[in-house]
Amino acid sequence: MKIALLPGDGIGPEIVAEAVKVLKALALPLEMQEAAVGGAAYAACGHPLPEATLRLAQEADAVLFGAVGDPRYDQLERHLRPEQAILGLRKALGLFANLRPAMCHAPLTHASSLKPELVAGLDILIIRELTGDIYFGQPRGRRSAPDGPFAGSEEAFDTMRYSRPEIERIAHVAFQAAQKRQGRVTSVDKANVLETSQLWRDVVCDVHRQYPGVQLDHMYVDNAAMQLARAPRQFDVIVTGNLFGDILSDEAAMLTGSIGMLPSASLNDKKQGLYEPSHGSAPDIAGQGIANPLATILSAAMMLRFSLNQPEAAARIEAAVQSVLAQGLRTPDIASEGTRKVGTREMGDAVAAALA
Ligand code: NAI
Ligand code: MG
Secondary structure (H helix, E strand, C coil): CEEEEEEECCCHHHHHHHHHHHHHHCCCCCEEEECCCCHHHHHHHCCCCCHHHHHHHHHCCEEEEEECCCHHHCCCCHHHCCCHHHHHHHHHHCCCEEEEEEECCHHHHHHCCCCHHHHCCCEEEEEEECCCHHHCEEEEEEEECCCCCCCCCEEEEEECCCCHHHHHHHHHHHHHHHHCCCCEEEEEECCCCCHHHHHHHHHHHHHHCCCCCCEEEEEEHHHHHHHHHHCHHHCCEEEECHHHHHHHHHHHHHHCCCHHHCEEEEECCCCCEEEEECCCCCCCCCCCCCCCCHHHHHHHHHHHHHCCCCHHHHHHHHHHHHHHHHCCEECHHHCCCCCEECCHHHHHHHHHHHHC
């Protein structure tokens, strides 16, 4: 089982080191190899996704990724910015399905931005399409406005675009995930306004005919944002496009207490996947040894389950995380009165120890 380790920038190396510690404690035949990505790779060789890094990722069964993004490189041309590395990897590996569970771990219900009674037992899976939508649609650019009330002024535009096969494959992922959960899918769009959303809704309905055991409903994205904050437990699986999914998954993250708790998986149509915490490189706390490594450790568990066919090992890691939280250990982002504040390393050590 070959794993490519891409720690990246900011807190990336700190949190990936803890996930590696936990993986090693499993004593499985895992072959892990590390490469530079993002700003770290740009600093070393002038490109955020060097050829050697890409090859390592392509040849691996799974990629464990930290985060990319470094304020020192914010002014670079877009194709050289650290964030391009993750987009390049998604594209090269054909990763089209982003799975983001938002679970409220029992000892952390008070850490949510919502009242505990609204989030206790929360278990949502947000499935975000990753390869289409306004992030990649052409044409895009800047120009002088050709007409309208602001003709002659500078304007910028992007193109929202989805094709039927792209929507079909993500819909299948959602219905199949729902079959293993509570059997409910909510498809989120803006079909009252957008042409892409009308196609999205048509295709999701067509695919749904193959899954009669799954209940499907549709929701406009503005209402979905409101419902997530009002009564989040009404959802089981949410499936949506790239832009809406980006926003809703961050909103759902807050319901669970900290973005530092949330893992994610990005899968292609083989079983290859890229696993990373839902958060970014957190430059504001990088190097301080206080980042929460649990999102990355839980991402490693998803990796064992979805790409490496080791569901028991995945469950062991998840149980170890639960037990460490139950013991009261907290990084500062999830700390509260009466708990024991620990740093990144101590948290990783505790999870590794709890595996035994
Ligand atoms: P962020 O997720 O890095 O940070 C948002 C806030 O959450 C910060 O206050 C940070 O300290 C906190 N936070 C994040 N992860 C944490 C953890 N594990 N433990 C404790 N606190 C944590 O998002 P932000 O600030 O918008 O972006 C920072 C950089 O990360 C940017 O360059 C951005 O482009 C990049 N980014 C990269 C992503 C990726 O690699 N997939 C995803 C999102 C952002
Ligand atoms: Mg985001």
